[in-house]
Amino acid sequence: MNKFTLAAMAALMAGAGSAQAADIEFWYGNTGPVETAIKAQCDAFNAAQSEHKVTCVGQGSYEVSMQKAIAAYRAKNHPVLIQFFDAGTLDLMLSDAVEPVQDLMPEVKWDQYITGARAYYETSEGKLFAQPYNSSTLLFYTNKTELEKAGVMQTPTTWEEVIEAARKLKAAGHACPFVTDGDTWRVLEQFSARHGLPIASKHNGYDGLDAEYVFNTTFAAEHLANLVEWRKEGLVRLAIDTKAGNYAAAFNAGECAMMEGSSGSYAASTKAFDGKYELTVGMAPMYQGHERHNTLVGGASIYVMKGHDVAEIEGAKAFLDFLRKPEQQMFFTANTGYVPVTNDVLDAIAKSDEANSPKYATAKIGVESMSQPATPDTRGIRLGFYVQFREVFMEETQKAFAGQQTMQAALDSAKTRGDQLLRRFEQTYKGKKLP
Numbered sequence: 001m002n003k004f005t006l007a008a009m010a011a012l013m014a015g016a017g018s019a020q021a022a023d024i025e026f027w028y029g030n031t032g033p034v035e036t037a038i039k040a041q042c043d044a045f046n047a048a049q050s051e052h053k054v055t056c057v058g059q060g061s062y063e064v065s066m067q068k069a070i071a072a073y074r075a076k077n078h079p080v081l082i083q084f085f086d087a088g089t090l091d092l093m094l095s096d097a098v099e100p101v102q103d104l105m106p107e108v109k110w111d112q113y114i115t116g117a118r119a120y121y122e123t124s125e126g127k128l129f130a131q132p133y134n135s136s137t138l139l140f141y142t143n144k145t146e147l148e149k150a151g152v153m154q155t156p157t158t159w160e161e162v163i164e165a166a167r168k169l170k171a172a173g174h175a176c177p178f179v180t181d182g183d184t185w186r187v188l189e190q191f192s193a194r195h196g197l198p199i200a201s202k203h204n205g206y207d208g209l210d211a212e213y214v215f216n217t218t219f220a221a222e223h224l225a226n227l228v229e230w231r232k233e234g235l236v237r238l239a240i241d242t243k244a245g246n247y248a249a250a251f252n253a254g255e256c257a258m259m260e261g262s263s264g265s266y267a268a269s270t271k272a273f274d275g276k277y278e279l280t281v282g283m284a285p286m287y288q289g290h291e292r293h294n295t296l297v298g299g300a301s302i303y304v305m306k307g308h309d310v311a312e313i314e315g316a317k318a319f320l321d322f323l324r325k326p327e328q329q330m331f332f333t334a335n336t337g338y339v340p341v342t343n344d345v346l347d348a349i350a351k352s353d354e355a356n357s358p359k360y361a362t363a364k365i366g367v368e369s370m371s372q373p374a375t376p377d378t379r380g381i382r383l384g385f386y387v388q389f390r391e392v393f394m395e396e397t398q399k400a401f402a403g404q405q406t407m408q409a410a411l412d413s414a415k416t417r418g419d420q421l422l423r424r425f426e427q428t429y430k431g432k433k434l435p
Contacts, residue, residue, distance in 0.1 A: 022315035023053045024308075025079035029065035029300070031058065033267045034134060037335040045322045052315035054081075062088075062300060063387065073097050073305065080308050080316045083133060085300040086120055087386045090205070093129055093435045094384075098303040100435075102128045105317055108324075116294055116370025117341040120380035121301045123435040124206065130301035131320050132341040134332070136264040137295045137366045138190035140285055144278040146257040150174060159223075159285045162258065166235035169257050179256035180227070181239040181247040182397055184390040186260050187227065189296055189381065192220050194284060194369075196293040198377040200422075205382035209426040209434065213418045216411035223287070225407040228400055238401060260284050262298055263362040266337025270358060281361055283369045294372040296380055299338060334359040339366035382434070384425025392417045 028038055035058055042056035059065035062085035072078035084092055092098055100123070102110055110118070110128050117132040142155055147165060150172035156162040166177035180186060192199050197218040202211035215221065230236040242250035251259040252272035261269075266281060273279045286292050302323075304316050322328060326348045329340045333349075340346055340363050349360050383389065393414045400410035 021051050021053075022309075022311040023055065024081065024312050024315040024319070026054055026056045026081040026083070026302070026319065027059055027065055027069060027079045028056060028083040029059050029062035029085065030083075030134065031060065033271075034264060034336045034338070037332055038134075040335075041323060041328060041332065044328075045319055048322065049318070052318050054315070054319050066091075066387070069305075070095075070097075073307075076307065078305050078307065080305060080312045081319065082303050082305055083300045084130065084303055086296070086298055086380070087390060089120060089129075089380070090382050090384050090386065092303060093123075094429050094432060096306070098129065098305055100127055100129045101131050101302075101304055101320070104304055104313065105320070108321075112342045112344055114341060114343055114346075114367055114371065115374070116367065117297050117339070119374075120297050127435075129435065130303045131324070132297070132301045133323065134264065134299040134336065134338045135297050135301075135341050135366075136262040136299040136338050137297060137370050138186060138194075138260055138284045139263050139266075139362065139365060139369065140282050141251060141259050141261050141265070141269060142280045143251070143254060143257045143273075144280045146174065146254065146277065150257075155280050155282060156258075157282065157285060159226075159287050162285050163230060163235060165258070166230070170234055174257055176237045176242060176250060176256035177235050178230075178258040179237045179239070179242060179247045179250050180260060182227070182394065182401060184393045185298060187224060187397075188215060188220055188393060190260075190284060190298075191223055192218065193296045193378045194286065194293050194372070195219060195290050196375050196378060199381060200383055203376040204380065205384070206376070206379060206434075209384065209422075209429060209432075211383060211422060213415040213422070216408070216415045219287075219290075221408060221411050224397065224400075224411065228407050231401060263337050263339055263366040264299060266362045267335060282365060292372050293378045294374045295369045296378070297370060330360075333363050337362045339363055339370070383422060384429070385421040389414075389418045389421055392421070 038056060042054050046053055059068055066088050069078060069082045117135045118128055121130045122128050150169045152165040152168055156165050169177035197220055198204060199215045200211045200213045202208045205211040227236055239247040242255055244250040244253055244255060247259060248261055248265050250256045252269050254277055269279055326345045329345045332338055333340055349355055349363055396410040396414040399405050400407040
């Protein structure tokens with residue numbers, strides 16, 4: 001469905017608007033197919049009614065969008081709506097720059113949001129601070145064509161099976177059996193969540209600002225050390241080891257046979273594989289003997305920023321209502337691979353003529369992954385300066401992959417530096433209660 005068809009459909013569904021018209025801005029941080037889908041939804045909203053107009057402004061990345069929004073808020077020229085990614089949640093909650101969306105829109109049936117999509121963005125009392133939007137989770141992608149050439153006829157589901165398959169691929173002459181970029185979200189956060197492991201004390205910060213990092217003492221440390229050894233063996237490649245120089249691009253080009261990637265990568269992979277390879281997508285692998293728990297929601301949600309008049313807030317609410325419609329979520333899932341965020345959409349997909357279409361593959365698998373048994377340590381991450389911590393983790397672990405230090409030394413150093421960030425954040429918000 002292209003954006004023109006979507007806009008026409010939206011126009012037919014247009015209902016009564018608010019009495020006051022408003023021009024509002026929505027800042028987002030995506031590029032590529034996701035940006036195309038966001039722009040299509042913005043066009044569709046504007047075509048659907050005449051009460052409000054939304055101008056959607058791309059900022060290039062989540063990090064840049066976050067930095068610009070903070071600067072704009074201080075200069076009092078900030079947008080009404082801002083898309084913030086998962087890692088910035090606590091910073092936003094304590095910033096006093098946003099209005100909790102559930103307070104602004106109490107009439108919405110917020111309990112319709114799937115648990116996995118809302119847990120990251122809600123308060124300790126279960127109130128949503130932001131409306132989940134482009135929600136993703138970690139999935140396991142394989143090039144079935146290449147695996148079968150190497151004699152691997154069943155898609156691996158455990159790390160032991162992944163490595164067994166990698167050895168067969170290497171023996172068959174495949175230069176890149178499994179690829180990763182070592183990103184914090186993939187190799188630490190999602191790994192820890194589905195294996196039921198804490199990243200920090202205080203249930204990853206949900207129970208207080210005095211949390212400390214503990215990932216260097218959990219089973220995650222062993223997994224990361226394994227990745228180093230598997231790379232030495234030629235079973236695992238980092239992005240820098242590939243011809244493409246990018247882990248997802250290397251997989252999509254057929255250079256690498258397996259990868260862990262965001263559900264949001266699905267659209268690009270299916271397009272790249274079309275007519276060349278057969279793609280499989282499933283839940284991320286587990287180590288044998290470990291109970292599977294829920295993966296975390298990734299992607300981002302939409303916040304309403306303070307400092308705007310009634311008409312602008314009404315426009316923001318109208319746009320949020322529009323994005324929440326089942327047909328809009330189905331469009332977004334089909335065109336990006338991001339998963340639906342409300343239960344009624346899963347029902348709508350199941351009842352549609354395209355329930356088994358590949359374009360909805362991530363909807364079922366992604367929601368299933370996020371809906372596995374949860375623990376207090378798999379709710380999400382509520383840690384201050386977490387954006388900066390991700391950079392610290394990457395810096396230290398990349399040194400380990402390069403052979404400059406052991407992985408354990410890297411993790412110990414990342415823990416020390418991460419705790420320093422937490423103490424700075426705790427001091428900054430001293431006396432402030434966690435929402």
